[in-house]
Amino acid sequence: MVTTRRASAPHPRSTDGPRVVLVGPPGAGKSTVGAALATRLGAELHDTDAAIEAAQGRSISDIFVDDGEPVFRALERAEVARALAEHTGVVAVGGGAVMDPATEAALDGHTVVFLDVAIADASKRIGFDRSRPLLSVNPRASWVAMMNARRATYERVATLRVDTAGRTPEDVVDEIVARLEATGGPDA
Numbered sequence: 001m002v003t004t005r006r007a008s009a010p011h012p013r014s015t016d017g018p019r020v021v022l023v024g025p026p027g028a029g030k031s032t033v034g035a036a037l038a039t040r041l042g043a044e045l046h047d048t049d050a051a052i053e054a055a056q057g058r059s060i061s062d063i064f065v066d067d068g069e070p071v072f073r074a075l076e077r078a079e080v081a082r083a084l085a086e087h088t089g090v091v092a093v094g095g096g097a098v099m100d101p102a103t104e105a106a107l108d109g110h111t112v113v114f115l116d117v118a119i120a121d122a123s124k125r126i127g128f129d130r131s132r133p134l135l136s137v138n139p140r141a142s143w144v145a146m147m148n149a150r151r152a153t154y155e156r157v158a159t160l161r162v163d164t165a166g167r168t169p170e171d172v173v174d175e176i177v178a179r180l181e182a183t184g185g186p187d188a
């Protein structure tokens with residue numbers, strides 16, 4: 001039995017907050033499903049990883065190498081807070097962002113979808129290249145350890161959990177939209 005938090009009801013549809021926030025581990029499909037979901041909703045996707053890279057003018061991998069993970073996490077905390085305050089479409093947050101207590105608190109009251117995936121599908125999808133600095137050494141074991149450490153947090157922050165295993169991004173979008181409509185619409 002998976003316990004996920006309920007969005008505050010009635011959920012305030014603020015003009016300055018996202019309709020849906022996507023969380024989950026690397027390879028869950030936050031960026032891919034996020035783009036397809038945004039298209040379906042006629043909304044924009046805001047990906048916090050992409051926003052950090054654009055603002056910094058360097059890759060996340062380079063930020064880790066040049067400045068270390070704590071600097072990346074501080075940039076990420078600020079970027080997620082900004083995205084939640086300013087973006088009105090779909091927000092995909094970096095895989096580790098929810099582990100920051102301030103970010104977890106900031107997600108409260110939002111419609112948050114946890115895209116769940118197991119190692120079998122994640123490894124097929126991401127191939128574990130060097131673009132994911134936390135997975136550059138012993139990637140499969142690192143991914144499993146990361147997911148074990150994070151699962152409870154993903155479940156706690158989520159208002160909805162969607163299993164993505166063996167499913168196309170379009171299938172995942174269909175389920176998200178159907179389940180959000182069944183519970184009053186995306187951030188209605």
Ligand SMILES: Nc1ncnc2c1ncn2[C@@H]1O[C@H](COP(=O)(O)OP(=O)(O)OP(=O)(O)O)[C@@H](O)[C@H]1O
Pocket residue numbers: 024025026027028029030031032033049094095125126132164167168169172
């Ligand atoms: N449901 C799916 N079925 C098959 N392939 C998928 C699915 N979702 C995503 N993919 C593929 O898996 C790869 C990783 O997906 P994506 O980059 O969206 O993951 P992510 O959750 O954003 O990861 P990260 O946390 O590293 O940003 C991409 O090549 C994408 O095309």
Ligand SMILES: O=C(O)C1=C[C@@H](O)[C@@H](O)[C@H](O)C1
Pocket residue numbers: 025026049060093094095096097131132133134
């Ligand atoms: O799971 C993580 O900790 C990360 C996931 C990516 O989205 C990036 O935010 C970065 O590579 C760290």
Ligand SMILES: [Mg+2]
Pocket residue numbers: 030031032047049092
């Ligand atoms: Mg991504």
